[in-house]
Amino acid sequence: MKNNIFFILFSLVFLINTNINAQLSEDFIPKDAVTVFSINNIALLKKVSMDELIQYDFMTEVQAELFDGSTSGKSLKDSGIDFDQKLNVFYGKNQDYEVAGFSFGINDKMKLFTVFDDFERQETQIKGIELYSSYFNHLIIKGNIGMVLRVDPTYEKISVLTDSIWMARGYGYFYDGYDNSYDEKLIEPDDEEEESMKEDGNFQEEEIFEETEEMLDSISSENLNDFDLMNKNYWEMRDSITNELQYDYFVKILDEIYLNNIHLKNNDEKFASQLLHESDGIFYLDNSRNFNNAKGLWYFQSIMPELYTDFQQLYTGNVMLGDIMLNENSVDIYFEANYGESLGTIYEKLNGTKFDKNVLKYIHQNSTGFFTYNINLKEGYNQAYDIIIPILSQEKDPRVSSNVLMAELINEFVDVDAVFDTYKGSMFGSFNGIKKVKTTKIEFFYDEETFEYGEKEIQGEEDMPIFTLGFSTNRSDIPEKVLNHFGRMTSRFKNMGTYWIIEDAIFNSVPLYIISNNDLLIFTNDEDLAKNHNAGYGSQSLKGPKAKAAKKSKFMYAYFDWGLALNNLPKEMFDTKQNEILDAMRGKSGVIELKSSKTTKEKTSFDVSYKFEGDFENSGKYLLDLVNSIYVLSK
């Protein structure tokens, strides 16, 4: 009995310890990953079963990809992947290499190799892991966790190394004499060339194969010394360096993760804390490292390192973190844009403006979709000027210095107030569905006597999406000056008193209307708005909860009624199959809403919510129906 109790206690302690120490799939994400999307399969699959999932049209393609095109009798369930663990997809880039891949749990290694059937076992010095490779892709398995990894050295790194070795050997700067016109010829062969290429295809392949065989035969062990490895041409050397770097960086990442336990989760607290969220999926995007590794800044970093460091500091802490939640009647995405204090003060000033209530007058209460965007460009400009100009002014580089001077002179000489009073930065847009718009068309008429025909211009009608885009302004006199000028230059610009009309402005067919009223400059193809509501929709304008939400949401708000849009879109726009799928969605309403929080020096939060009602089992199922509809429509 005593023994039994000890055994049970020991087992419990062992199990608890094992669980605490057990590594999870999210522990196998390289620290260089800049973007991560982690899917919580456990929560997700409670909402949609694997059996349901594999029935979808889009899954056929996913499974075909997994099983090399042969899906006979195989589904995602047969992949050996453990769906009780998170699936983490990652991508990252630093100045030496790019890294991409995903980590996942494994419940059946045998089955896993029906998916990774072209991966071959490799030797590795690291104990406790299995390494498999297929060309440049690697699969590393430790315990019941797998990671698929690809590492590629950056183009710049390869170029610098190759060029320096090339020049150290006494050659000059390598120029490959690339002729672009040759490419153009290759891209568009004429019909006859294309045909002869097709006809000759097999012959050429055989010829190349034979030549390669001959070349390999000639490099036998006896004459290997004659093949001077030290005298490779530029491209051969470049290939060798690429392979070597690829291997080195791959080993470096393996050592970091599997020997030294260095990975993104223990390297970035924000990411680690995000992983603790009990959402259905999380995402992570480190913009500050994107700035550090931006391709165009490489030169900038080498030539002006101090300035680069200053800007790097400006970007420090710029990380986006998000959660995806599948609720009963909605899909919600919460995300935070985090940034450092300097950049934060610019954003704070930029977004710290009052909502322009005038925009609500021009959004119809039944609008299918609209957005409002409130920024104060003048404040943002002044703050950016105060922060960025001092950084640039410290730089002694003559080009930077002259650009700083130019910026300072423009700031002094140009009436900055007039510029930012004309274009304040705030704007709105709305989509009012599809309407018939008037166009002109040519019609032929026949003389009954001779059947000779002539042509006459008559009015026609075509379906067109109706959009409105408006900008807040305190200086409507300035755009008026521009419009008056064009009105004098061409008859296509017509002043209609309360609005302007530009004939045939859209696709050479449909007029564009410009309204300058209520401190707004509005562009629209909605004739009704221009002619009958140029002072606003009045009692029909946006009000109630949607208007309140737009006012409350600080710098950005967007609303789109997908259900309404679908009901209003003419069925003739789609073919029979598309209509069948859309009919399934037509029974359900769906509203997408984006709200933003007040911008502080540290962050701005966003909340994207997709609410739906109608006949559906649960949100996961609804979402997959939607994904499937979009997939079938785009096929």
Next chain:
Amino acid sequence: MKKLFFLLFLPLIFTSCIEIIDDISINSDGSGNFKYVVNLSDSKLKVNSILALDSLDGKKVPSIEEIKNIVAEYQDKLEQKEGISNVKVETDYVNFILKFQCDFKSVNDLQNAIKEIAIEKDRKQELKEMQENWLSWDGSKLIRSVPTLTTETTQKLKKEEADALKMGTYTSITRFDRLIDKVENPKATLSKSNLACMIKTNPHALIQNLSILENTIYLTNTKKPQ
């Protein structure tokens, strides 16, 4: 051949409200004038929006410049054909109207010219449709039909595209310098002057039944009054 007819019927794929006029004038000596008009002005918004795309349904959308080059290429080729003269092409890329016309010495010259161009474009492959004639003139009667390849090309249209063609019009006019005695196609109407015959249909009906345009027109010996 297939390409040529594809080009002629390309507008059908692009649009529903299309107007096509084919107009042939035959003199007593067998010479004449052929006109072909494609009017897409009722769908110019749709055509413009398609032209703004790089590709549609996985196929490259030609630019206006490329369309101009294709038109010029066909014009050049036709001008060089035996028995063909005064080739004129008028294009209006604002309203999307194409007007083509040429003179021919005989209906055979016109047919041969079209066939030769079709063979050149289709990599010199002989097609069985090359054997058939769509026009036959013996001095007192004209027999008209529509090439079967037209059906093959247009039958590839999706049902919705084909249905939409019901909105369009197809007008076939045949003119003579002598009075018409009688016509075999009951859908054909004669002009008051009795010198021209017209069949009006829509592109959809034409696709469904090519014989709509088939006609045999018998002439009298009475010349057109001066």
